[in-house]
Amino acid sequence: MKNEPTTSRLNQTTKSADDDSIDDVNKKIIALLQENGRRSYVSIGKEIGLSEAAVRLRVQKMLDDGVMQIVAVTNPMEMGFRRQAMVGITVDGDIEYVAQKLKDIRQIDYIIITAGRFDILAEVFAEDDESMLELVNRQIRKIDGIDRTELFTYMRLESQRYDWGVR
Amino acid sequence: MKNEPTTSRLNQTTKSADDDSIDDVNKKIIALLQENGRRSYVSIGKEIGLSEAAVRLRVQKMLDDGVMQIVAVTNPMEMGFRRQAMVGITVDGDIEYVAQKLKDIRQIDYIIITAGRFDILAEVFAEDDESMLELVNRQIRKIDGIDRTELFTYMRLESQRYDWGVR
DNA sequence: AGTGAAACGACCGTAGA
DNA sequence: TCTACGGTCGTTTCACT
Numbered sequence: 001m002k003n004e005p006t007t008s009r010l011n012q013t014t015k016s017a018d019d020d021s022i023d024d025v026n027k028k029i030i031a032l033l034q035e036n037g038r039r040s041y042v043s044i045g046k047e048i049g050l051s052e053a054a055v056r057l058r059v060q061k062m063l064d065d066g067v068m069q070i071v072a073v074t075n076p077m078e079m080g081f082r083r084q085a086m087v088g089i090t091v092d093g094d095i096e097y098v099a100q101k102l103k104d105i106r107q108i109d110y111i112i113i114t115a116g117r118f119d120i121l122a123e124v125f126a127e128d129d130e131s132m133l134e135l136v137n138r139q140i141r142k143i144d145g146i147d148r149t150e151l152f153t154y155m156r157l158e159s160q161r162y163d164w165g166v167r
Numbered sequence: 168m169k170n171e172p173t174t175s176r177l178n179q180t181t182k183s184a185d186d187d188s189i190d191d192v193n194k195k196i197i198a199l200l201q202e203n204g205r206r207s208y209v210s211i212g213k214e215i216g217l218s219e220a221a222v223r224l225r226v227q228k229m230l231d232d233g234v235m236q237i238v239a240v241t242n243p244m245e246m247g248f249r250r251q252a253m254v255g256i257t258v259d260g261d262i263e264y265v266a267q268k269l270k271d272i273r274q275i276d277y278i279i280i281t282a283g284r285f286d287i288l289a290e291v292f293a294e295d296d297e298s299m300l301e302l303v304n305r306q307i308r309k310i311d312g313i314d315r316t317e318l319f320t321y322m323r324l325e326s327q328r329y330d331w332g333v334r
Numbered sequence: 335a336g337t338g339a340a341a342c343g344a345c346c347g348t349a350g351a
Numbered sequence: 352t353c354t355a356c357g358g359t360c361g362t363t364t365c366a367c368t
Contacts, residue, residue: 022245022246022247030239030241033238033239034238034239035238036237036238037204037205037236037237037238037239038204038205038237040345040360040361040362041361041362042360042361042362043361050336051336051337051338052361052362053336053337053338053362053363053364054335054336054337056362056363057335057336058335065245066242066245067241067242067245067246068239068240068241068242068245069204069239069240069242070203070204070205070237070238070239070240071200071201071202071203071204071237071238071240071329072197072200072201072204072235072236072237072329072330073235073236073237073238073240073329074197074234074235074329074330074331074332074333075233075234075235075236075331076331076332078189078232078233078234078235079189079234079331079332079333080189080332081331081332085281086253086279086281086288099325099326102325102326103325103326106334108326109326109327109328109329109330109331110326110327110328111324111325111326111327112253112319112321112322112323112324112325113321113322113323113325114252114253114319114320114321114322115319115320115322116317116318116319116320117317117319118319120325121253121319125331125332150283150284151283152279152281152282152283152284152285152288153281153282153283154279154280154281155279155280155281155282156279156280157278157279158266158269158270158278158279158280158287159266159269159270159275159276159277159278160276160277160278161276161277162238162239162240162241162276163239163241163276164241164242164243164246164248164276164292165241165243165246165247165248165292166241166246167273207343207344207345208344208345209343209344209345210344217353217354218353218354218355219344219345219354220345220346220347220353220354220355221352221353221354223345223346224352224353225352
C-alpha cells in the first residue's frame with residue numbers, strides 16, 4: 001500500500017495485509033536497528049526471542065513496504081559543513097516549479113511545501129558564512145517565482161531522531 | 168576530533184589523523200551504504216577495488232569518529248502519522264530551558280535553536296489534525312517561557328536526503 | 335508466520351608488508 | 352593503510368509445521 005493514501009478512509013473494509021505490520025515485535029526490531037543498523041539478525045532474534053529467519057523476513061518485509069530503510073547518515077559537521085540554516089521561502093508564481101528547482105541545489109537536503117506564512121521550507125548547509133551567503137543570495141534567490149526568503153541560521157541542533165513513532 | 172570545533176583555525180599546524188578521513192574512497196563507501204546500510208563489506212570492496220578488511224576498517228573508523236552512522240529510519244506516513252509540521256517558537260524566557268522541555272515530547276523529532284525571527288524550530292508529527300492541535304495547543308504552548316508559536320503544516324515533503332556533503 | 339539444519343558466504347582478528 | 356588468511360559466526364535456502 002505504498003502509494004494509496006486516498007484509500008485510508010476505507011481501511012475498515014479494505015484492510016490490507018500490511019496494515020498491522022508494525023506490531024510490537026517489529027517496533028522492537030526497529031528500535032534495535034535504530035541503535036545499530038548492521039546488527040545481525042541472530043543477535044536481534046536472541047534479544048527478542050525469535051529465530052534468525054523470522055527476524056530477517058520481518059526486516060525484509062518492512063524494507064519492501066517502505067516502513068523503514070537502513071541507511072548511512074552522515075554528520076554535516078564532520079563533513080566540513082559548519083553552517084546550517086532553514087530558509088523560509090515565499091513564492092510569487094508556481095510553488096512546485098520552485099520546489100523542483102531547489103532540488104537541483106546540492107546543498108539543500110530537505111524541502112517541504114507548507115501551509116503557513118512560508119510556501120516552502122528548505123534546510124541548507126554550507127561550509128561557512130561566505131558560502132551560505134552565496135548559496136542563499138545567488139543560487140536560491142535567483143530562482144524564478146521566489147518572492148522573499150527568510151533565513152533561520154542554526155545556532156545549535158538540540159535534538160534529532162529518526163525513529164518517528166517507534167519509541 | 169569529535170569535539171574540537173575551536174581548533175579548526177589551527178588545522179594547518181595541528182592537522183589531526185582523521186582530518187582527511189573523508190577522502191574519495193570513503194565517499195564512495197558512504198554512497199553505497201546510503202543505498203543499503205547492510206550491504207556486505209565484500210561486495211562494497213569488489214565495487215570500489217578494495218579488500219573486505221580495508222572496507223571494514225574504514226567503515227569502523229568512520230562510525231567511531233562520528234562521521235556517519237548506520238541506522239534504521241522509519242517512515243512517519245507508514246507509521247500512522249499523517250500530519251507533520253514545523254513549529255516556529257518565540258521564547259520569552261530561557262531558550263535552553265524551553266528546548267529541554269520540548270525534548271520530553273515524544274512527537275517532536277527535531278529541535279533547533281536558531282538566530283532569526285524564531286528562537287526555536289521544532290518538527291512535530293501527529294496522527295491527525297485533532298492530535299496535532301492537542302500537541303501544539305496543550306503540550307507545547309503550556310511550556311513556561313514560550314511567547315508565541317507559529318505552525319507550518321506540511322502539505323508535501325518534496326525531498327529528503329541523509330547524505331549531507333557526500334553527493 | 336514461524337522453525338531447524340546444512341551449505342555457503344561474510345566477518346573478525348591478526349600477522350606481515 | 353593495506354592484503355592475506357583461518358577460525359568463527361551469520362545468512363540463505365528449503366523442507367516442514
